[in-house]
Structure formats: C-alpha cells, structure tokens
Amino acid sequence: MQTVRVTDVAPRDGLQAEAVPVPTVHKAALVRAVQKTGVAEVEVSSFVSPKWIPQLGDAADLFALLAPFKPDRVLYAALVPNEKGLDAALMVNAAARSEHGIERLIDKVSVFTAASETFTQKNTNATIADTIERFRPIVPRAHEQGLRVRAYISCVVACPYEGDIPPTAVADVARQLLELGVDEIDLGDTIGAGTPETIDAVVTEVIDALDGRAVNRFGEPSLTLHLHDTFGHAAACVRTALELGVRSFDASSGGLGGCPFASTPERRAPGNIAMATLVRTVEDMGFVTGIDRAAMAEADRVASGLIA
Numbered sequence: 141m142q143t144v145r146v147t148d149v150a151p152r153d154g155l156q157a158e159a160v161p162v163p164t165v166h167k168a169a170l171v172r173a174v175q176k177t178g179v180a181e182v183e184v185s186s187f188v189s190p191k192w193i194p195q196l197g198d199a200a201d202l203f204a205l206l207a208p209f210k211p212d213r214v215l216y217a218a219l220v221p222n223e224k225g226l227d228a229a230l231m232v233n234a235a236a237r238s239e240h241g242i243e244r245l246i247d248k249v250s251v252f253t254a255a256s257e258t259f260t261q262k263n264t265n266a267t268i269a270d271t272i273e274r275f276r277p278i279v280p281r282a283h284e285q286g287l288r289v290r291a292y293i294s295c296v297v298a299c300p301y302e303g304d305i306p307p308t309a310v311a312d313v314a315r316q317l318l319e320l321g322v323d324e325i326d327l328g329d330t331i332g333a334g335t336p337e338t339i340d341a342v343v344t345e346v347i348d349a350l351d352g353r354a355v356n357r358f359g360e361p362s363l364t365l366h367l368h369d370t371f372g373h374a375a376a377c378v379r380t381a382l383e384l385g386v387r388s389f390d391a392s393s394g395g396l397g398g399c400p401f402a403s404t405p406e407r408r409a410p411g412n413i414a415m416a417t418l419v420r421t422v423e424d425m426g427f428v429t430g431i432d433r434a435a436m437a438e439a440d441r442v443a444s445g446l447i448a
C-alpha cells in the first residue's frame with residue numbers, strides 16, 4: 141500500500157488567528173500530543189513580524205521548550221517570510237545544537253506567497269514578485285544548513301478579495317518558486333473554496349509545472365495540498381487529489397485554523413481540514429498514513445482545549 145505524508149499545521153495555522161493568547165507551554169503540549177500520532181511533520185510556528193501575528197511571537201521560546209522532546213522521525217517546520225525570519229530559525233537551531241546536541245531542531249522552513257496580488261499585499265505587504273525576491277536568498281542559505289524549503293501558494297482556487305483565481309496563475313507562481321530551487325510546493329486553498337473540479341484543474345496545472353518531479357531530492361513528495369474546510373468540500377478534494385497522484389496533505393488536529401488575512405469583516409476564515417477527516421478519507425482510499433487513531437483523538441482533545 142502506498143504511503144501518504146501528513147503534516148499537522150495546528151500549532152501554526154490553527155493558532156495564528158486566536159483572539160485569546162495561548163500560553164507557550166500549552167502550545168508545547170499540543171505539539172507533543174501531535175507528534176505522538178505518527179504524523180510525519182509538525183508545522184510548529186512562524187518567524188514572522190510579531191506586529192502582524194502577535195499570536196506566534198513566542199516561536200523561539202516554543203522551540204526551546206520542545207528541543208528535549210523532539211522524536212527523530214518527526215520533522216519540525218516553521219514559516220519564514222524573509223531573511224530575518226530565516227535568521228531567527230537558524231538561531232533556534234544553533235541554540236538547540238549547543239544546548240542539546242541536536243543537529244537540526246527545525247528541519248524545514250516554509251516561505252509563503254499567493255496567486256493573488258491583493259492577498260499577497262494584505263498578508264505580507266508585498267507584491268508576488270517582491271515575495272519571490274525575498275525568497276531568492278533564503279533558499280540557498282537554508283539548503284546550506286541542510287534545511288528543506290517548502291513554498292506555499294495561497295488562494296489557489298479563489299481569493300477573498302479578488303474572487304476566482306485561474307489555475308494558470310497558480311502554475312506561473314509555482315514555476316517561479318521551482319526556479320528558485322524550493323523542495324516542495326504547497327497549494328493553499330486558503331478560504332476553502334475548492335471543489336473536486338477546481339482542485340482537479342489547479343493540481344493538474346501544477347503537476348505540469350513540476351515536469352515529472354513527483355518527489356524531491358529527499359525522496360519526499362514535491363507537491364502538498366493544504367485545504368481549509370469552509371464548505372465541507374475538503375474530503376472530496378482530497379479524493380480528487382489522490383487520484384491525480386498527490387501524496388502529501390496538511391491538516392490540523394481538532395480542525396483548528398484559518399488565516400487572519402483570509403477573513404472578511406463578515407466571516408472569520410474557517411479551519412484547516414481536520415486531521416480525523418483527512419486520515420479517514422486517505423485510508424478509505426486505500427493508502428497508509430501511519431497515524432494512530434487513539435493518539436490522534438488525544439491530540440484532537442488537546443487542540444480543542446486550547447481555543448476560545
């Protein structure tokens with residue numbers, strides 16, 4: 141049976157928009173519960189401006205709490221929007237190396253842009269082209285340190301400000317990111333607008349942009365799908381993506397999540413596809429996730445206890 145990689149983004153995407161601050165020790169408890177589930181990766185936090193996302197301003201402290209407890213088989217990831225973010229991530233790794241002898245606490249940095257100019261501006265105060273230029277020095281510097289680089293593209297189906305986004309616009313951004321040498325493209329359906337038809341269209345375009353590179357130099361999937369479940373279509377979209385060959389998905393324990401800049405005044409952005417929904421859907425399609433159901437239920441319980 142084929143394996144599907146699962147990344148839990150609850151500690152980052154799930155908590156970045158919380159109105160009530162979540163204490164760092166509680167976030168650490170969530171990560172520790174999540175990493176017991178058998179998940180391949182945990183997206184722990186972001187090294188972004190604390191003025192923009194105060195909820196994740198404790199990223200370095202959180203990683204320091206986690207350092208003694210990181211299992212070898214789980215990768216830790218963090219978002220970085222610019223070189224300042226990468227510097228902060230590398231400082232965390234240097235501290236973990238000197239204090240705990242850990243070669244790399246953070247294994248992957250994730251840069252992020254979008255296929256919508258308006259969203260990119262509101263999320264990162266930059267044009268899409270500017271974000272690509274910000275990433276250009278990040279990729280070789282991360283690689284020199286043995287880190288993987290994921291590149292998120294948000295609004296791959298629709299943008300909360302611009303409406304429908306053409307799949308060719310997404311593939312165009314993907315090509316630019318691949319030219320930079322990123323290890324993985326992660327397609328974000330930021331507002332959960334996707335349907336099996338629209339996911340089919342955009343995934344097909346991006347697979348074309350990948351030009352046969354189904355796995356990267358780490359032997360890991362080059363393409364990930366990051367679904368939000370606003371309208372309850374995420375499971376159907378997962379099935380479509382599996383049929384197209386996608387073998388990596390993000391989800392969040394407890395279904396936490398939502399990008400603050402994807403919200404409109406009337407509606408807060410909804411959560412990521414719940415881990416339980418993803419695992420059930422993927423395994424029903426005959427794939428292996430390696431997720432232990434009892435540990436997943438415990439992580440769900442911890443996650444749900446954190447939010448207001």
Ligand code: HMG
Nearest residue numbers: 187188189192221224225263264265292294295328330399
């Ligand atoms: P800016 O204001 O244009 O940046 O923000 P700046 O370079 O002018 O710096 C402004 C201040 O921020 C300065 O501090 C910098 O030092 C500081 P001051 O001098 O005023 O005291 N700063 C930083 N501090 C810490 N870490 C950094 C950093 N960079 C600058 N890395 C910036 C530009 C990109 C920094 C800002 O817009 C930002 O941090 N945005 C983050 C937005 C974000 O995290 N959004 C959520 C993640 S994306 C998402 O959720 C979508 C996803 O889930 C996929 C999907 O669902 O579609 C991934």
Ligand code: MG
Nearest residue numbers: 153328330399
């Ligand atoms: Mg998201």
